[in-house]
Amino acid sequence: MSGFAQNTFNGLVSGAFYALLALGLAVIFGMLRVVNFAHGAFYMLGAFGAYVLLTEAGVPFWAALVIMPVGLGLLGMALERAVIHRLTTLDPLYNFLLTFGLTLILQDLVKLRYGVQSSPYETPSLLSGSVDFGLFDFPTYRVFILGFTVLLCVAVWWVLTRTRIGMVVRASTERPDLTRAFGIDVGRWVTPVFGFGIGLAGLAGVLAAPMRAVNPLMGADLIIVVFAVVVIGGLGSIFGSVAAGFGIGLVQAWGEAYLSNFPLVSQTIVFVVMAGVLLWRPAGLFGREEAPA
Amino acid sequence: MTNTVHTPTDASRSTPPSGLIAVARAPGWVRYALLAVGLAVAAWLPNGLYPAVAVDILCWALFAVAVDLLLGFTGLMSFGHAAFWGTSAYVTGLVAIHAGLPFPLAVLAGALAAAVLAVPIGYLAVKRTGIYFAMVTLAFAQLVYYVANEWRSVTQGENGLQGVPRDLFGVDLTDDYFFYYAILPIVLLGLAAAWRIVHSPFGRVLVGIRDNPARARALGYPVHRYKLTAFVLSGFIAGLGGGLFAVGHRFVSLDVLHWTTSGKAVIVVVLGGIGTLWGGVLGAALVVRLEDLLSFSGFEAIGLVTGGIFVLVVVLFRRGIWGSVAALAHRLATRRR
Numbered sequence: 001m002s003g004f005a006q007n008t009f010n011g012l013v014s015g016a017f018y019a020l021l022a023l024g025l026a027v028i029f030g031m032l033r034v035v036n037f038a039h040g041a042f043y044m045l046g047a048f049g050a051y052v053l054l055t056e057a058g059v060p061f062w063a064a065l066v067i068m069p070v071g072l073g074l075l076g077m078a079l080e081r082a083v084i085h086r087l088t089t090l091d092p093l094y095n096f097l098l099t100f101g102l103t104l105i106l107q108d109l110v111k112l113r114y115g116v117q118s119s120p121y122e123t124p125s126l127l128s129g130s131v132d133f134g135l136f137d138f139p140t141y142r143v144f145i146l147g148f149t150v151l152l153c154v155a156v157w158w159v160l161t162r163t164r165i166g167m168v169v170r171a172s173t174e175r176p177d178l179t180r181a182f183g184i185d186v187g188r189w190v191t192p193v194f195g196f197g198i199g200l201a202g203l204a205g206v207l208a209a210p211m212r213a214v215n216p217l218m219g220a221d222l223i224i225v226v227f228a229v230v231v232i233g234g235l236g237s238i239f240g241s242v243a244a245g246f247g248i249g250l251v252q253a254w255g256e257a258y259l260s261n262f263p264l265v266s267q268t269i270v271f272v273v274m275a276g277v278l279l280w281r282p283a284g285l286f287g288r289e290e291a292p293a
Numbered sequence: 294m295t296n297t298v299h300t301p302t303d304a305s306r307s308t309p310p311s312g313l314i315a316v317a318r319a320p321g322w323v324r325y326a327l328l329a330v331g332l333a334v335a336a337w338l339p340n341g342l343y344p345a346v347a348v349d350i351l352c353w354a355l356f357a358v359a360v361d362l363l364l365g366f367t368g369l370m371s372f373g374h375a376a377f378w379g380t381s382a383y384v385t386g387l388v389a390i391h392a393g394l395p396f397p398l399a400v401l402a403g404a405l406a407a408a409v410l411a412v413p414i415g416y417l418a419v420k421r422t423g424i425y426f427a428m429v430t431l432a433f434a435q436l437v438y439y440v441a442n443e444w445r446s447v448t449q450g451e452n453g454l455q456g457v458p459r460d461l462f463g464v465d466l467t468d469d470y471f472f473y474y475a476i477l478p479i480v481l482l483g484l485a486a487a488w489r490i491v492h493s494p495f496g497r498v499l500v501g502i503r504d505n506p507a508r509a510r511a512l513g514y515p516v517h518r519y520k521l522t523a524f525v526l527s528g529f530i531a532g533l534g535g536g537l538f539a540v541g542h543r544f545v546s547l548d549v550l551h552w553t554t555s556g557k558a559v560i561v562v563v564l565g566g567i568g569t570l571w572g573g574v575l576g577a578a579l580v581v582r583l584e585d586l587l588s589f590s591g592f593e594a595i596g597l598v599t600g601g602i603f604v605l606v607v608v609l610f611r612r613g614i615w616g617s618v619a620a621l622a623h624r625l626a627t628r629r630r
Contacts, residue, residue: 035424083608092424093370094607097563100556101603108596221435224552228432231425264443271436275417278429282420 002136007257008250013142015249016149020204021226022233022241023156024197029235030173031193033092034084037099039201040223041106042072046205047214048110051121061124061210068206069199076198080191088190103220110216118213127210145207152203153242160238169193173236228274234287244285248273331571335477344469346585348541350578351473351480355534357561357573358487359527364559365568366491367523368503369419372427373434374531374558376414377407379550380437381532382539386454387447389540395461397479400536407532408525410437415524419517422506431552438550453546457539469541476537483533484574490526491570499523531558553596560603566613575614 021039028036049068053059059067079102087094123141130137160166171179172186180186205219212218225248233244248270256266277285339347356378363369385403388394394402418429441448448454459466466472490496502509502516510516539545548554557580565576580599587595606613612620 035428083604086608090611093427094611096370096372096424096427097559098604098607101560101600101607104553104556104596104600104603108594108600112594112597220552224431224435227428231421231428231432235425264439267439267443268436271432274429274432278417278420 003257006136006138007253009138009142009146011250011253012246013146013249014252015246016146017204017208017222017245018226018229018249019153019242019245020149020200020207021222022229022245023153023238024200024204025226025230026233026235026238026241027156027169027200028194028197029230030238031169031190032080032084032088032095034088034095034099034194035092035227035235036197037096037223038102038106039099039197039226040219040221041103042076042198042201042219043205043208043222044110044216044219045072045106046202047121047209047212047218048114048205048216049202050206050209051119051214054121055119061206064209065203065206069203072202073195073199077191077195079198080194084194085190103223107216107220114216116215116217118215121209121214123210141210145211148207152200157239165189225270228270230284232270232274232277232284234284237284237286240284240286335481339470339473342582343585344473345541346581347473348469348476349538349581349585351476352534352538352541353558353561353577353581354574355480355483355537356531356558357565357577358484358570359529359531359534360558361562361565361567361570361573362487362490362527362530363523364562365570366496366503367499367520368506369422369520369524370427370559371418371430371524371527371555372552372559373414373430373432373555374527375550375552375554376430376434376437377411377528377531378535378538378554378558379441380410381407381535382545382549383441383448383454385536386457386539386545389457389460390454393458393460396459396466396475396540397461400479400533400540403536403539404529404532407535408529411525411528412521415521415528419520419524431555434550434555435552438547438552441550442547448545448547451547453544454539455544457543457545459540459543472541476541479533479537483530487530487570490523495519495522556603557599560599560606562613563611564602564606564613566616566619569613569615569619572613572615579614 021043025036025039028034046068049071050061050064053064053067054061083098084095087098127141127144130139131143158166160170168179168184168186168189171182171184172189176186208214208218226245229244229248230241232248233240233242235241251273252266252269255269259265281287335351338350342350356374359377360371360374363371381400381403383403384406385396385399388402389396389399392399414430414433418426418433421429442450444450459472461475464475466475491499498509498514498519501512502514502519506516509519535549538549561576561580562573563576564579565572565574580602583598583602584595587598592598610617
């Protein structure tokens with residue numbers, strides 16, 4: 001029983017990363033119709049930034065947790081203004097290609113400066129050790145990640161459903177033309193929303209730094225899994241993306257624990273689930289059917 | 294969900310017809326002259342470049358044409374074609390090593406394996422269009438990559454398959470110069486097959502589906518089945534290239550299945566010109582040559598350059614080389630009239 005709880009907990013923690021990245025992808029896609037391939041690269045930059053801030057400037061984890069998302073969010077906004085903006089009227093595939101190119105550039109820039117080996121990042125002292133839950137104890141840092149991510153998702157949900165900004169964002173996601181017709185300046189919100197999505201990726205990166213190996217390629221493989229996650233959840237649905245993120249984290253952890261005879265399971269199960277979803281509900285579990293092709 | 298299926302002509306609607314149509318409408322002597330120049334360059338290539346680079350260009354030309362068959366003529370951007378290129382490379386290598394068949398048969402076996410793999414992946418992927426199609430194919434290619442990485446008893450994992458023989462009934466092909474001429478007929482056959490597909494009634498239906506899937510369906514065409522057929526054919530041609538690539542390098546590494554390989558194939562096509570078929574061949578030649586130059590000069594961050602090309606091409610040069618030249622020729626031709 002305690003083994004099951006442990007696996008479930010670990011699944012939720014890795015699911016938290018998927019959820020944060022999928023959430024960023026989903027809000028960006030909703031507002032701009034851009035699938036941001038570079039999302040994984042910004043996650044990597046978040047982790048690397050935290051590492052560089054700590055080792056070269058002595059900036060602690062807590063400060064990095066604020067500095068990196070804000071800094072990367074601003075960088076994302078600049079990027080949106082500079083290039084992505086020019087391509088949004090074209091087929092979304094062009095922005096996919098553009099951000100793919102950016103991924104290669106960002107990865108290689110970091111590789112040139114810091115090499116490919118992984119760098120360790122120490123867990124902040126406040127969060128080292130473990131929390132005792134009676135039957136078993138969990139590393140404090142992981143409990144923090146899970147709690148923090150859940151809080152963040154709830155906050156985003158609150159902003160989207162309870163505030164005026166959220167209303168505008170939702171309206172322009174669903175019917176950009178109609179929203180414009182009501183006299184709302186949709187274009188004004190595009191850049192901040194893009195920056196916000198990138199900021200979430202950077203935040204996920206900072207959170208990952210003490211837990212995972214910090215190296216230039218850490219985001220690349222992850223983003224492909226997150227793509228599968230958003231196909232499963234339905235990219236148009238923000239709730240679906242987050243739910244699928246946590247769900248896939250759970251399924252992976254359970255698969256790893258109970259099907260350990262098959263070493264491939266933890267890596268490939270997400271793609272198998274995606275194949276099943278495509279057969280059963282091509283639009284994704286929470287997605288709406290596209291107009292018939 | 295805006296259901297924009299990729300149509301290269303959309304991006305430049307006010308501009309002249311696509312490169313391929315421009316060529317098709319050109320007078321007969323222009324077309325034959327272009328063909329003659331192309332063949333002459335292909336026959337001369339290993340005299341002007343390192344033969345090994347020339348071999349790579351041929352393989353990548355097949356890969357690019359396979360991707361363009363989907364991207365340019367069916368409106369589907371596969372971001373996972375490394376799955377077919379790489380699967381064929383591994384199967385070709387294994388068949389050549391263990392069965393000792395002459396290399397064209399090994400390559401054929403590899404390409405058939407790629408086509409077989411394309412059936413289930415294509416069946417699932419064509420359920421989605423546009424950007425989702427790209428994400429789904431990318432994800433399945435990653436699945437193939439993980440399987441190859443874990444299945445060490447067969448693929449040798451990160452060590453790669455070493456010592457793929459270049460056997461052709463005892464003819465000595467260890468010199469890349471002669472090997473180039475040995476594979477040239479196979480590559481030309483593959484390119485001719487792609488040209489034939491595009492200009493067949495089947496290919497016309499594909500273009501119809503690309504431009505207006507709803508209308509194609511209303512006319513009674515089974516859209517999914519057409520897309521799947523195109524996907525499998527494309528997988529076969531990509532597999533042909535991948536198999537030759539394996540024999541050419543006498544070595545297969547996991548790189549052939551990596552997502553960067555898929556992405557490179559797409560940018561080669563965009564650089565050459567989407568929907569121009571031969572543009573992809575030009576793009577392949579340029580990118581392979583450039584990467585060779587960079588790796589020779591000891592420059593390590595090749596991704597920086599290929600990524601930079603990606604960004605520049607997408608932002609400034611979406612029509613590609615062939616498309617730009619065709620548009621220019623069209624403008625000159627109409628001015629004269």
